[in-house]
Amino acid sequence: MEKLKRAVKEIAYARDQAKLSGFHRSLVPFLSFASSLYGVVLSLRRSLYCSGFFSRHRLPVPVISVGNLTWGGNGKTPMVEFIAKCLADYGISPLILTRGYAGGDEAKMLQRHLLGGPVKVGIGANRMATANLFFEKYGYVDCRGSKLFERTYLDQKVGSHISLEKIGAAILDDGMQHWSLCRDLEIVMINGLMLWGNCKLFPLGPLREPLMALKRADVAVVHHADLVLEQKLKDIELVIQEIKSLPVFYTRMAPSCFFEVSNINTKMHLGAVHNAVVLCVSAIGSSDAFVQGMEKVYFLTFDVIYLEASYILFSGAINM
Incomplete structure (x- = not known):
C-alpha cells in the first residue's frame, strides 16, 4: 500500500509522464478515470450550493x-x-x-x-x-x-x-x-x-x-x-x-527548541544535540520540507528512510 501511495504522489508531481516507470504509467488510466469522476462530483456539488439547492449557513460571528x-x-x-x-x-x-x-x-x-x-x-x-x-x-x-x-x-x-x-x-x-x-x-x-x-x-x-x-x-x-x-x-x-x-x-517554519517527551513543558536549546547522533521522525503532510528544514538548520545531508505514514531521517554526529 505504501508503494502505491508513493507511486500516486510521484505521478501527481511528475513533470514528464514519459519518464515514469512502466508501473507508474499502468496506473495513469485508472487515476485519470477517478480524477474525471471526482471532477464531475465536485462540479455538481458546487452547482448545488450556488443554486441554493444545498443551504449555506452563516454563523453569528466573523x-x-x-x-x-x-x-x-x-x-x-x-x-x-x-x-x-x-x-x-x-x-x-x-x-x-x-x-x-x-x-x-x-x-x-x-x-x-x-x-x-x-x-x-x-x-x-x-x-x-x-x-x-x-x-x-x-x-x-x-x-x-x-x-x-x-x-x-x-x-x-x-x-x-x-x-x-x-x-x-x-x-x-x-x-x-x-x-x-x-x-x-x-x-x-x-x-x-x-x-x-x-x-x-x-x-x-x-x-x-x-x-x-x-x-x-x-x-x-x-x-x-x-x-x-x-x-x-x-x-x-x-x-x-x-x-x-x-x-x-x-511564511516559513523554523525549529525553536527541543522538549522532553516525558515533559513537553521542558524546553531545550537547539544546541543540545551538539555532537550527538540524531534520529528525526516526521509524519507531517510535507516531509520533504521537514528534511530540507533540518538540513538547513544543521548544514548536513540526512539519510532518509521511508516508512508507512512517516519519514525517518538518520545522520551521523551533528557538529554545530
Whole structure:
C-alpha cells in the first residue's frame, strides 16, 4: 500500500509522464478515470450550493477560513494556530472548527498548544452543529456591525466571568472545500515547495479543486517560502495574480527548541544535540520540507528512510 501511495504522489508531481516507470504509467488510466469522476462530483456539488439547492449557513460571528487547493503540507494548521493566538492577543476568544480526521492528531496538537488560553477547539464533521454547541455553552459576541451585539444562551447564575469566554470569531481549519458555512475571509495556503504538481485533479494530480478556485480567495499565503528560490516565488505570485489580484504573503517554519517527551513543558536549546547522533521522525503532510528544514538548520545531508505514514531521517554526529 505504501508503494502505491508513493507511486500516486510521484505521478501527481511528475513533470514528464514519459519518464515514469512502466508501473507508474499502468496506473495513469485508472487515476485519470477517478480524477474525471471526482471532477464531475465536485462540479455538481458546487452547482448545488450556488443554486441554493444545498443551504449555506452563516454563523453569528466573523468566520475566517484557512484552506488549500492541494493535498497536505500547506501549513494550514500552523496558520490556524497563528491566527487564533493573534485574535486572543487582541482580546477576542476564537473558536477553531476542525473535522479532526486521521485520528484527530492535529486537533489534539492545537488543544495542547493553546491550552490555558481563551481559544476553544471544536471537533466534528458537522461544523455548524459543533459551533452551535459552543455558542450554547459560552455565548458569543458579534462585532461585525457598527454596534456591538451580544448574546448568551447561558443562565444568568453562571457568573460574570462568562463575558471573558464569549466567542468572538470562528476559524475553519481546512475550510476551503467546506461550502455549507459562509465565511468573511478566505485564506488559501500554498505549498511553495511542492506547488500544484501536474495541475490535475485528485487522484491523478494533487489538486482538490481547479486552480480557478483561487477566485474565491481573499488572501494567498505561500508556505515554506524560505526553501524556495526567489524566482520561483515570483512565478508563483504571477500565476496567482493572473487568476485574481490577491495580497500574497510568505511564511516559513523554523525549529525553536527541543522538549522532553516525558515533559513537553521542558524546553531545550537547539544546541543540545551538539555532537550527538540524531534520529528525526516526521509524519507531517510535507516531509520533504521537514528534511530540507533540518538540513538547513544543521548544514548536513540526512539519510532518509521511508516508512508507512512517516519519514525517518538518520545522520551521523551533528557538529554545530
